Amino acid sequence: MWFTLAEHAVLTADSHADSHGGAHTSTGLSNNKLGMWLFLGSECLLFGGLISTYMLYRGRVGEGPRPSQVFDIPFTSVSSFVLLMSSLTMVLAVSAAHKGDDRNTYLWTTITALLGATFVGGQVYEFTAFYNEGMGFTTSLFSSSFYVLTGFHGVHVTVGIIMLMSIVGIMKRSKVPGSKSETVEMIGLYWHFVDVVWIIIFTLIYLIPA
Amino acid sequence: MTNIERPTSASEVAAVATPSTSLGALKRPVASTGWKSWLFTVDHKKLGIMYSAAALFFFIVGGLEAVLIRLQLAAPNGKILNADLYNQMFTMHATTMVFLFVMPMAAGLANYFIPLQIGARDVAFPRINAFSFWAFLFGGIFLNLAWFLGGAADGGWFMYAPNSGPVFSPSHGVDFWALGLQITGIASLAGAVNLITTVLNMRAPGMKLMRMPIFTWMQLVVQFLLLFAVPVITVALFLLSFQRNFGATFFDVSAGADPLLWQHLFWIFGHPEVYILILPSFGVISEVLPVFSRKPLFGYPFVVFSGAAIGFVGWGVWAHHMFASGLGPVSVAVFSISTMAIAVPTGVKIVNWTMTIWGGKLQFTVAMKFAVGLIVLFTIGGLSGVTHSVAPSDTQQTDTYYIVAHFHYVLFGGAIFGLFSGFYYWWPKVFGKLLNEKLGTWNFWMMVIGMNMTFGPMHILGLQGQPRRMYQWTEARAGEGFFNFGFWNMFASIGSLVLTTGVLLFLINIVITARNGKVSPLDPWDARSLEWMTTNPPKEHNFDSIPTISHLDEFFHRKYEEDANGQMVKVKTAEQVLKELEDNADAHIHMPSPSYWPIVLAAGLPVIAFGMIYSIPIAIFGGVIVLFGCYGWAIEPSTAPDDDFDPPATTKDVVHVG
Amino acid sequence: MTTEIHTTTEHGMSNAGYVRIAAILAAITALEVATYYIDLGALFLPSLLIMMAVKFYIVVSFFMHLRYESKLFSWVFYAGLFLAMTVYGIFLATFHFFS
Numbered sequence: 001m002w003f004t005l006a007e008h009a010v011l012t013a014d015s016h017a018d019s020h021g022g023a024h025t026s027t028g029l030s031n032n033k034l035g036m037w038l039f040l041g042s043e044c045l046l047f048g049g050l051i052s053t054y055m056l057y058r059g060r061v062g063e064g065p066r067p068s069q070v071f072d073i074p075f076t077s078v079s080s081f082v083l084l085m086s087s088l089t090m091v092l093a094v095s096a097a098h099k100g101d102d103r104n105t106y107l108w109t110t111i112t113a114l115l116g117a118t119f120v121g122g123q124v125y126e127f128t129a130f131y132n133e134g135m136g137f138t139t140s141l142f143s144s145s146f147y148v149l150t151g152f153h154g155v156h157v158t159v160g161i162i163m164l165m166s167i168v169g170i171m172k173r174s175k176v177p178g179s180k181s182e183t184v185e186m187i188g189l190y191w192h193f194v195d196v197v198w199i200i201i202f203t204l205i206y207l208i209p210a
Numbered sequence: 211m212t213n214i215e216r217p218t219s220a221s222e223v224a225a226v227a228t229p230s231t232s233l234g235a236l237k238r239p240v241a242s243t244g245w246k247s248w249l250f251t252v253d254h255k256k257l258g259i260m261y262s263a264a265a266l267f268f269f270i271v272g273g274l275e276a277v278l279i280r281l282q283l284a285a286p287n288g289k290i291l292n293a294d295l296y297n298q299m300f301t302m303h304a305t306t307m308v309f310l311f312v313m314p315m316a317a318g319l320a321n322y323f324i325p326l327q328i329g330a331r332d333v334a335f336p337r338i339n340a341f342s343f344w345a346f347l348f349g350g351i352f353l354n355l356a357w358f359l360g361g362a363a364d365g366g367w368f369m370y371a372p373n374s375g376p377v378f379s380p381s382h383g384v385d386f387w388a389l390g391l392q393i394t395g396i397a398s399l400a401g402a403v404n405l406i407t408t409v410l411n412m413r414a415p416g417m418k419l420m421r422m423p424i425f426t427w428m429q430l431v432v433q434f435l436l437l438f439a440v441p442v443i444t445v446a447l448f449l450l451s452f453q454r455n456f457g458a459t460f461f462d463v464s465a466g467a468d469p470l471l472w473q474h475l476f477w478i479f480g481h482p483e484v485y486i487l488i489l490p491s492f493g494v495i496s497e498v499l500p501v502f503s504r505k506p507l508f509g510y511p512f513v514v515f516s517g518a519a520i521g522f523v524g525w526g527v528w529a530h531h532m533f534a535s536g537l538g539p540v541s542v543a544v545f546s547i548s549t550m551a552i553a554v555p556t557g558v559k560i561v562n563w564t565m566t567i568w569g570g571k572l573q574f575t576v577a578m579k580f581a582v583g584l585i586v587l588f589t590i591g592g593l594s595g596v597t598h599s600v601a602p603s604d605t606q607q608t609d610t611y612y613i614v615a616h617f618h619y620v621l622f623g624g625a626i627f628g629l630f631s632g633f634y635y636w637w638p639k640v641f642g643k644l645l646n647e648k649l650g651t652w653n654f655w656m657m658v659i660g661m662n663m664t665f666g667p668m669h670i671l672g673l674q675g676q677p678r679r680m681y682q683w684t685e686a687r688a689g690e691g692f693f694n695f696g697f698w699n700m701f702a703s704i705g706s707l708v709l710t711t712g713v714l715l716f717l718i719n720i721v722i723t724a725r726n727g728k729v730s731p732l733d734p735w736d737a738r739s740l741e742w743m744t745t746n747p748p749k750e751h752n753f754d755s756i757p758t759i760s761h762l763d764e765f766f767h768r769k770y771e772e773d774a775n776g777q778m779v780k781v782k783t784a785e786q787v788l789k790e791l792e793d794n795a796d797a798h799i800h801m802p803s804p805s806y807w808p809i810v811l812a813a814g815l816p817v818i819a820f821g822m823i824y825s826i827p828i829a830i831f832g833g834v835i836v837l838f839g840c841y842g843w844a845i846e847p848s849t850a851p852d853d854d855f856d857p858p859a860t861t862k863d864v865v866h867v868g
Numbered sequence: 869m870t871t872e873i874h875t876t877t878e879h880g881m882s883n884a885g886y887v888r889i890a891a892i893l894a895a896i897t898a899l900e901v902a903t904y905y906i907d908l909g910a911l912f913l914p915s916l917l918i919m920m921a922v923k924f925y926i927v928v929s930f931f932m933h934l935r936y937e938s939k940l941f942s943w944v945f946y947a948g949l950f951l952a953m954t955v956y957g958i959f960l961a962t963f964h965f966f967s
Contacts, residue, residue, distance in 0.1 A: 026415075027411055077897070088931075203900065
């Protein structure tokens with residue numbers, strides 16, 4: 001799991017610097033943004049593979065519980081809603097950053113991180129509950145593929161939270177090399193992507209029964 | 211004040227004088243000579259050289275593994291390797307050649323030549339570039355560590371279940387394999403993002419996409435393939451690691467799993483991977499053939515679009531690796547047809563190369579010999595490949611030596627011949643000296659003869675039924691007459707020694723050239739593309755002034771003009787063209803500055819992987835290194851601030867790169 | 869520090885606009901959850917998939933600004949997305965997942 005952390009961190013971290021913007025490039029587009037979109041395109045194949053694996057195995061429960069027996073739709077709906085709203089606060093942070101409004105940038109970035117943490121907390125609670133209902137990581141193919149998929153997503157969210165908190169700390173010490181607003185925007189792109197992945201997971205895994 | 215070391219070649223490029231600190235403690239490295247200048251460099255040319263040097267090392271390792279395999283099979287009841295070691299040998303031979311030689315060697319050429327070919331001073335993300343290299347190197351070393359820690363991976367390079375599981379592979383070999391490839395995968399992915407951004411964003415003014423040199427084009431396709439294929443193998447490798455290390459059962463039939471899951475994921479990655487291996491070489495010879503035929507590449511747009519078409523259709527053929535697995539008639543029919551279809555764009559390329567040579571004033575330099583060798587040998591491999599698209603025939607050939615023959619013709623005769631063509635063609639560009647042509651000719655012929663002796667008979671052996679992975683054969687089962695195993699196995703083994711001699715000659719050539727090779731003129735081949743429009747080797751900042759591009763084959767068109775009869779005649783020498791660029795040189799060029807962080811960050815990855823196998827606290831320690839590296843990286847500007855330079859840049863004419 | 873030359877107009881949406889978008893997303897999410905309690909019969913699956921796609925599109929287009937950015941960004945992202953859907957779709961089809 002640490003590998004993904006490194007991947008994201010490197011890509012986003014390099015985008016913190018190298019920021020002579022798009023002014024000198026052949027397409028007029030910023031290197032950082034183009035790089036980030038390429039990376040997100042690549043991530044589609046990563047999550048696609050994990051979702052497909054889950055789809056293949058969701059019915060193979062062995063002796064363990066079936067998905068419909070453990071899923072708590074009202075609870076997951078709430079945490080999905082929290083993550084969705086964190087996208088709103090994220091976009092407000094980006095918007096504030098573009099206006100050069102530091103105070104609101106810090107504020108919305110922090111709130112986004114908190115909402116993200118709430119989501120991850122909810123996921124920890126959910127996993128614990130599932131475990132107590134007899135669904136361990138190795139219980140069945142369904143449980144393994146479920147934990148791997150949602151766990152990967154959780155790690156993505158966690159990496160996002162670390163980046164959000166770090167950027168606030170670094171910005172407050174005015175240590176961001178290059179454009180602050182673009183840095184926040186980079187993290188924002190990543191954050192929204194993690195959110196859209198959850199939009200898919202919520203529907204395909206939770207709402208549509210196996 | 212820090213000791214100021216200046217680059218010797220160009221006074222325009224300022225070294226960092228008094229670097230700002232990062233993380234409050236570490237000062238930016240400033241050395242521009244000595245080992246530190248390599249360890250912390252972000253220069254795409256140095257990284258390109260390091261990529262290639264490391265890849266060459268792994269080529270030798272993988273080659274020795276191959277020789278051991280052939281010696282074992284030379285005669286009945288081979289005793290050189292036991293069954294277990296034999297399994298490790300063929301697994302690591304393939305893994306090394308694919309992931310640690312051909313891919314990074316192509317990455318090395320891409321690193322070195324893409325910025326030069328598009329008229330850029332560096333790549334889009336110089337530090338990510340350095341990180342990619344170190345991650346590849348550490349991943350490669352990590353993979354091979356398993357040899358010393360209980361045995362290497364032994365499930366075959368595509369690591370099918372159940373061979374990959376703990377029952378059939380109880381050592382840590384497969385764990386090292388899965389995590390090592392994960393690390394090199396990160397390197398490839400970061401490299402892909404970087405090079406695509408570079409090609410799209412860093413082109414010189416006027417360098418439209420359809421004016422780009424063909425090598426850059428093919429690399430662009432390759433990087434897109436990597437971008438989308440690497441995450442697929444990432445998923446597969448994670449599932450495998452979770453199965454082996456944390457008790458999941460993703461590929462365990464007895465637990466109700468479907469082993470075809472692995473096969474699909476592996477080949478969804480694996481087939482694009484085949485094109486990742488071959489397209490760079492196609493790019494190389496598409497540069498070499500026109501230069502030594504004194505003609506432009508025939509049908510440039512067709513070569514570009516057929517390359518893109520290969521990249522696209524390459525996603526729809528993966529299941530032809532699985533015809534024998536019982537996919538069902540519909541899947542087999544669909545994938546048969548798509549496999550036949552992909553031969554078309556490849557055939558287009560062969561036609562284009564042939565037409566490029568046709569009627570040209572041919573110069574058979576060693577680079578040209580290897581390029582022509584590729585056309586011939588790859589065509590043979592391509593034709594045996596088409597026989598695999600016919601499912602009934604493929605079912606017969608699956609897991610026999612016929613397959614081994616096929617992919618060595620396309621990968622050795624194709625990919626590796628292309629790379630060698632590139633070595634001879636670009637050596638003077640990189641090192642300023644010409645490789646010895648006479649020795650190179652010997653090198654070429656030994657490789658041609660050796661490879662045909664080694665891999666040619668494998669067609670016969672395979673059709674006779676020799677299995678692909680058989681550690682011993684016995685006299686009793688060898689058969690009789692012309693087609694008996696004994697003769698052809700011995701023949702192939704002798705061939706492998708000829709082949710080894712050929713490669714050895716190349717290594718000797720390197721040493722001889724380094725000692726007293728001929729210093730290359732500025733433009734030894736009368737070349738056509740932009741990388742030759744600079745000094746040999748290029749200055750740190752590549753171009754004194756960034757050229758404005760108005761043609762495909764820009765360099766050629768600056769040297770040659772059409773006369774009244776429609777003939778192209780030389781109007782300027784390369785020296786004159788270069789002089790024009792130098793006369794307009796940019797005054798102050800601030801190149802991206804060296805950095806500790808790429809290597810620190812990359813060093814954390816094998817520590818994490820090591821910890822995942824042996825003990826989680828080690829993994830956490832590795833995670834801390836990575837995190838530390840990320841923070842250091844994040845708050846350090848890619849290019850040092852202007853007042854860090856000596857003299858401090860006060861003028862407004864500073865040109866920033868990166 | 870480089871100059872902050874960006875303005876909000878570049879990204880084409882005001883904060884109030886973002887809040888409206890979020891409200892629409894929230895409403896769709898509520899509808900999605902509602903399908904869990906209401907029996908829609910044959911419409912169940914298509915309606916959920918459509919709502920999912922709409923939410924995805926809205927977040928990507930407006931929050932990630934893809935609508936206002938260069939087409940190149942859309943190309944590289946949707947190339948990955950559609951490639952993933954196609955390849956994994958075929959992959960699942962070989963397991964008779966859809967039948």
